[in-house]
Amino acid sequence: MIKFLKSKKFKVSFFEGSTYFFVSTLPLFLSINTIAIWVFVASSFFVLGLKERKEILWKRRAFIIPFILLFFLYILGLWLSTNTDIALKNISRVLTLLLLPTIILSHKKEDFNFKKIYYSLGAGLLIGMFICWGFVIESILTNATPLRQAPYFFEWIYSNWNLVKPIGVHPNYFALLIVILVLAIIKTEELKFLRKNKLKLILLLIPFFLFLFELSSRVAMLAFVLAIIASVLQNRSRKKEILIGLFIVGLVILSIKFDYLGNKFSGLIDGRGNVKIERIQRWDYIIREFKKEEKLVFGVGSGDTEEIYTSAYINGNFKTALVENYNAHNQFVEFLVSNGVFGLLVFVWVLLFFAFKTKLRGEALSFFIIVVLLSFIESFLGRAKGVFIFSFFLSFNLTVLLIRRTHTLSAGQ
Numbered sequence: 001m002i003k004f005l006k007s008k009k010f011k012v013s014f015f016e017g018s019t020y021f022f023v024s025t026l027p028l029f030l031s032i033n034t035i036a037i038w039v040f041v042a043s044s045f046f047v048l049g050l051k052e053r054k055e056i057l058w059k060r061r062a063f064i065i066p067f068i069l070l071f072f073l074y075i076l077g078l079w080l081s082t083n084t085d086i087a088l089k090n091i092s093r094v095l096t097l098l099l100l101p102t103i104i105l106s107h108k109k110e111d112f113n114f115k116k117i118y119y120s121l122g123a124g125l126l127i128g129m130f131i132c133w134g135f136v137i138e139s140i141l142t143n144a145t146p147l148r149q150a151p152y153f154f155e156w157i158y159s160n161w162n163l164v165k166p167i168g169v170h171p172n173y174f175a176l177l178i179v180i181l182v183l184a185i186i187k188t189e190e191l192k193f194l195r196k197n198k199l200k201l202i203l204l205l206i207p208f209f210l211f212l213f214e215l216s217s218r219v220a221m222l223a224f225v226l227a228i229i230a231s232v233l234q235n236r237s238r239k240k241e242i243l244i245g246l247f248i249v250g251l252v253i254l255s256i257k258f259d260y261l262g263n264k265f266s267g268l269i270d271g272r273g274n275v276k277i278e279r280i281q282r283w284d285y286i287i288r289e290f291k292k293e294e295k296l297v298f299g300v301g302s303g304d305t306e307e308i309y310t311s312a313y314i315n316g317n318f319k320t321a322l323v324e325n326y327n328a329h330n331q332f333v334e335f336l337v338s339n340g341v342f343g344l345l346v347f348v349w350v351l352l353f354f355a356f357k358t359k360l361r362g363e364a365l366s367f368f369i370i371v372v373l374l375s376f377i378e379s380f381l382g383r384a385k386g387v388f389i390f391s392f393f394l395s396f397n398l399t400v401l402l403i404r405r406t407h408t409l410s411a412g413q
Contacts, residue, residue, distance in 0.1 A: 033388060040103070041103055047107075063101075073338075076343075079301070080301030080339075086304075175217035180370065223370045286309060286328055299343055310322065332348075334381070354368060
């Protein structure tokens, strides 16, 4: 038994299993996902020795630099802050921003099975969906909600935050994980076999689309449409992709007819054609307050941003934002306030680095669109789940790039 536990076969199997465990828990409870991360990290050290890891990371050091720079912003934010307790909490939250890429980028091609990684994500999403649907069905059967709403599956009472409350995941993050999976099913070479039978493909996608509509995430819908359009433009000669693209865009347009989501989209513009998003107004007041501090270059520090937001919400009379203690809900604004123009430029450089290195091919294009759009409406690095998703998929896409580049070079030789 001890001999088996020390064997290479067991170590590799343990690492693979922990990888799938971690990915499958991304759409689920944060507590389980956090445990899964540390199991994944521990399993990596079973497979890969320190010396070998150092050699691989040194060769791939250019891909680690973006994560080091982002983490450095939080170290700088601590140094600039007067409220060091909050700044230290921020650092502890983003530790995985450095840890996950270091682990993932230090492994070789044979250590990952991309097909099973997507299977794991799909399994986690389905588990989360069925848990949430179970609570909805229970609510309908027990009349736990007002009679007008109880018989109707797509009413607002069963949408957005209310829908994912049983698993404690932000609706935008869950929706974007669905988008990542569905786009992978439609586009990736690893899941090409799923596209052979069109009827089975449609049946496979239906539950994910239904849940996506129920989540009513505008950013996920927009990311989905833009990713499909961009993919079609990249592959103009592929008739099948164009047909799939039109089919999905049609479904998204139809989804606007669902009560809550339709109201969210229609609420963006008033009768005169003016955009009326409160977040834009909040950003304006936040930037005004930030300018008063006269710390434009390096910011106020990651521990002192709440004071800026509180002043902005009081002056702008944003009562809900003040009571709920909202952050900036914009990753660009978040870095601007906490780390100044320097921090904002670093974050933009990281996004451009990813675009340049991957040339936005394959899954990288979809992920880039998702991250950029999400950055405009969420301070996703302010949540542990957001850090997990960002650091994993950014390093995952870079790893895919390295593996495919190596495969191309080997094929050429």
